[in-house]
Amino acid sequence: MPSSPPAVLVLCRNAPATLADRFRLLDLHASSLPIDAFLAAAAASAEPPRAAVVPGGGSVRVDAGLLDAVPSLRCVVIVSAGLDPIDLPECARRGVAVANAAGIYSADVADHAVGLLLDVLRGISAGDRFIRRGLWPDQPGGGSSLLPLGSRLRGKRVGIVGLGRIGSATARRLWAFGCVVSYTSRAGPKPSFPCYGFFPTARDLAAHSDALVVACALTAETRRVVDRAVLDALGEGGVVVNVARGANVDEDELVSALAEGRIAGAGLDVFEDEPRVPEELVAMENVVLTPHKAVFTPESMADLDRLVVANLEAFFAGAPLLTPVHVFH
Amino acid sequence: MPSSPPAVLVLCRNAPATLADRFRLLDLHASSLPIDAFLAAAAASAEPPRAAVVPGGGSVRVDAGLLDAVPSLRCVVIVSAGLDPIDLPECARRGVAVANAAGIYSADVADHAVGLLLDVLRGISAGDRFIRRGLWPDQPGGGSSLLPLGSRLRGKRVGIVGLGRIGSATARRLWAFGCVVSYTSRAGPKPSFPCYGFFPTARDLAAHSDALVVACALTAETRRVVDRAVLDALGEGGVVVNVARGANVDEDELVSALAEGRIAGAGLDVFEDEPRVPEELVAMENVVLTPHKAVFTPESMADLDRLVVANLEAFFAGAPLLTPVHVFH
Numbered sequence: 001m002p003s004s005p006p007a008v009l010v011l012c013r014n015a016p017a018t019l020a021d022r023f024r025l026l027d028l029h030a031s032s033l034p035i036d037a038f039l040a041a042a043a044a045s046a047e048p049p050r051a052a053v054v055p056g057g058g059s060v061r062v063d064a065g066l067l068d069a070v071p072s073l074r075c076v077v078i079v080s081a082g083l084d085p086i087d088l089p090e091c092a093r094r095g096v097a098v099a100n101a102a103g104i105y106s107a108d109v110a111d112h113a114v115g116l117l118l119d120v121l122r123g124i125s126a127g128d129r130f131i132r133r134g135l136w137p138d139q140p141g142g143g144s145s146l147l148p149l150g151s152r153l154r155g156k157r158v159g160i161v162g163l164g165r166i167g168s169a170t171a172r173r174l175w176a177f178g179c180v181v182s183y184t185s186r187a188g189p190k191p192s193f194p195c196y197g198f199f200p201t202a203r204d205l206a207a208h209s210d211a212l213v214v215a216c217a218l219t220a221e222t223r224r225v226v227d228r229a230v231l232d233a234l235g236e237g238g239v240v241v242n243v244a245r246g247a248n249v250d251e252d253e254l255v256s257a258l259a260e261g262r263i264a265g266a267g268l269d270v271f272e273d274e275p276r277v278p279e280e281l282v283a284m285e286n287v288v289l290t291p292h293k294a295v296f297t298p299e300s301m302a303d304l305d306r307l308v309v310a311n312l313e314a315f316f317a318g319a320p321l322l323t324p325v326h327v328f329h
Numbered sequence: 330m331p332s333s334p335p336a337v338l339v340l341c342r343n344a345p346a347t348l349a350d351r352f353r354l355l356d357l358h359a360s361s362l363p364i365d366a367f368l369a370a371a372a373a374s375a376e377p378p379r380a381a382v383v384p385g386g387g388s389v390r391v392d393a394g395l396l397d398a399v400p401s402l403r404c405v406v407i408v409s410a411g412l413d414p415i416d417l418p419e420c421a422r423r424g425v426a427v428a429n430a431a432g433i434y435s436a437d438v439a440d441h442a443v444g445l446l447l448d449v450l451r452g453i454s455a456g457d458r459f460i461r462r463g464l465w466p467d468q469p470g471g472g473s474s475l476l477p478l479g480s481r482l483r484g485k486r487v488g489i490v491g492l493g494r495i496g497s498a499t500a501r502r503l504w505a506f507g508c509v510v511s512y513t514s515r516a517g518p519k520p521s522f523p524c525y526g527f528f529p530t531a532r533d534l535a536a537h538s539d540a541l542v543v544a545c546a547l548t549a550e551t552r553r554v555v556d557r558a559v560l561d562a563l564g565e566g567g568v569v570v571n572v573a574r575g576a577n578v579d580e581d582e583l584v585s586a587l588a589e590g591r592i593a594g595a596g597l598d599v600f601e602d603e604p605r606v607p608e609e610l611v612a613m614e615n616v617v618l619t620p621h622k623a624v625f626t627p628e629s630m631a632d633l634d635r636l637v638v639a640n641l642e643a644f645f646a647g648a649p650l651l652t653p654v655h656v657f658h
Binding site: 155 | 437440441443444445447448450451452453454459460461465466476478479480482483484501502505506507603604605606617622623627628629630
């Protein structure tokens with residue numbers, strides 16, 4: 001370690017507590033400055049930061065503007081698996097290394113995807129609301145006959161959009177429920193998963209699925225990959241679960257499809273314009289909505305803290321990053 | 330088939346629609362009589378019923394009183410897997426055959442158990458309430474930091490109370506999530522499940538578990554099998570899921586343990602005095618409550634209809650029942 005700890009630009013909230021033990025932090029959220037003034041001050045400091053920790057939510061974009069504002073940056077560590085807030089070609093062009101949090105969240109997000117699917121199919125949140133509203137004793141015979149029946153998960157055809165770490169972890173879980181799992185993937189069929197059916201497009205996949213789980217990265221290609229045509233191919237018995245990014249689904253079309261009964265339900269952890277959730281969704285009984293919290297468990301936060309610190313230490317030591325993002329340009 | 334269809338006493342609501350095509354139904358809920366008068370009228374009819382279809386919820390008990398009231402009964406078909414509303418020794422003594430709906434519900438109840446566990450651990454219903462109350466945009470930075478973090482399911486030690494059809498189906502699913510599964514069973518260790526750990530009592534199991542899933546039949550032995558000592562052995566990080574019968578858990582003790590933070594949360598599909606749910610539970614944020622609807626899917630209802638009809642047809646044809654309950658006396 002150098003005698004004076006290296007400077008690190010911190011642009012995300014809730015940065016690992018252990019960072020401050022090892023680095024000199026320039027922390028946006030501990031500052032009273034607006035972001036532009038904050039970045040200018042950081043760039044003008046005696047030892048400008050060579051590394052930054054950035055949020056995954058998209059509130060900060062790592063693009064030419066930010067890299068121009070702090071030209072000393074040579075390493076960006078993003079605390080999400082998704083890289084959508086980062087202009088990767090621009091980073092590559094400037095020789096800025098990028099590390100992400102790939103792998104840390106896969107189990108938690110896959111669990112959340114299955115939880116949302118089960119909740120929508122079996123009406124768990126809806127049943128909970130029904131009881132909390134005090135409606136159960138009003139039912140004929142004390143039953144719950146005014147609540148719609150749930151659906152069985154066993155035997156359902158579940159289509160996974162994007163069979164990466166999260167998608168394949170979701171598939172493995174659904175397999176144990178007796179689901180018939182298929183997928184689509186930009187990279188084509190994956191020989192390591194011979195037990196799952198492959199469809200070349202999301203539309204083909206939807207046409208052969210009872211439920212779609214969106215688990216892909218957000219890229220120009222996958223923006224609104226679930227559009228009106230895909231929703232209509234899924235059909236009126238179909239359910240959409242999204243644990244990827246809100247923009248992977250055309251939200252207006254999703255709302256219309258739900259409102260018009262062209263699909264049966266949805267479980268959503270992500271939205272196009274978070275924290276805004278369309279009012280129409282909030283009023284629906286056949287949707288389950290969670291505030292982009294699939295990954296937030298104490299266990300994943302602890303894993304993340306260790307990984308962020310380890311990536312920064314590797315960068316400052318001139319060693320390979322632990323979870324580098326390879327950029328082709 | 331005889332020229333005149335045989336009489337069947339129907340004491341449950343929502344009996345299979347196809348029953349009326351094959352039998353002459355004496356339907357309590359289609360009658361305006363109270364149950365005693367209804368049974369007396371049935372017993373006094375020209376051709377008194379030799380078979381009955383009874384509900385699983387416990388609103389009707391098949392005991393000496395009912396069998397005295399309709400002494401012509403020789404076959405009882407219960408529409409649940411659980412046999413707790415039936416006095417089996419009394420049926421055996423009188424030569425009354427009993428059939429249940431074993432096996433039909435196992436997948437659905439196991440799915441519901443996993444759904445409840447995921448919901449409690451990951452705060453799915455709580456997150457849904459948070460969004461529907463419009464609280465998300467109020468959070469610092471638009472995050473959801475005021476919601477408690479969820480817990481990871483992977484690596485959790487889950488103890489299953491009762492490794493029958495439902496318990497083993499639940500275990501198989503949890504295994505795919507990377508849980509460490511153990512169980513207790515009145516029958517002792519089950520050699521067919523060598524991958525799960527066995528504990529001789531619910532208390533031992535709880536002491537070695539992060540979550541308990543109650544999946545046993547309700548018998549004199551398993552009534553309140555989850556009591557204060559078991560809850561305290563589970564401890565403050567622990568979660569209870571009950572998809573068996575409300576009376577398998579000491580509900581007052583469960584409420585106290587939740588209120589005092591001696592356990593972390595609960596997912597409950599069943600309650601001691603349904604449809605009454607303790608007010609304290611309804612006010613808690615760390616519980617998920619569903620109105621005894623784990624089994625109610627169109628798929629299981631269709632399977633049930635076929636099985637009830639097939640059991641009755643077998644009985645009237647003098648053939649073996651499809652799902653006989655063997656009573657030892």
